[in-house]
Amino acid sequence: DTGVSQDPRHKITKRGQNVTFRCDPISEHNRLYWYRQTLGQGPEFLTYFQNEAQLEKSRLLSDRFSAERPKGSFSTLEIQRTEQGDSAMYLCATRRRLGTVFTEAFFGQGTRLTVV
């Protein structure tokens, strides 16, 4: 499978627990984005990386959210002390650079988080 891979696909956790999601990009895709999507809404920007460098983190995100992309390959998104409001689909998308522009975004299937 040469697409964007996310793991796990589903996660149910108790409020207050920490969770970590993983995204494996398409090979040679050096731009990686994390989005959060709730029912009936568009993907909400969380953060993005160029290789291992985190370029921006959404101001809407609390300090409970952190993301990493060590060595510019896979990325992890961690949510500490989860709250019920964190329940959502977490999408990863990657892009490849072609000269001075980037290609379209390829999305993973997402991780659906349910906080109970």
Add this chain to the structure above:
Amino acid sequence: QQPVQSPQAVILREGEDAVINCSSSKALYSVHWYRQKHGEAPVFLMILLKGGEQKGHEKISASFNEKKQQSSLYLTASQLSYSGTYFCGTEDVKGSNYKLTFGKGTLLTVNP
């Protein structure tokens, strides 16, 4: 700041046409269009990079008015398979970081 899409929802009969609009308050470098079906990941439709550019793929085409910071997606002779939520994604001109921000989506339902 995320782009604004209109309308929020459209219901069509098979064979009818629809237009979905996307606008931004910022000067745009590009506009992307994606379609998402229930329970699936968004799938790429097209990118528009230049002012006044129009692209097409079979019966789905789009335009990009750089000066007005607006884009429109045109679906002609709609098919049942066109049903889904359509998102526009925009990259603004500021800097060169290519941050991709999405609108809230337009739910398109095509009925027989």
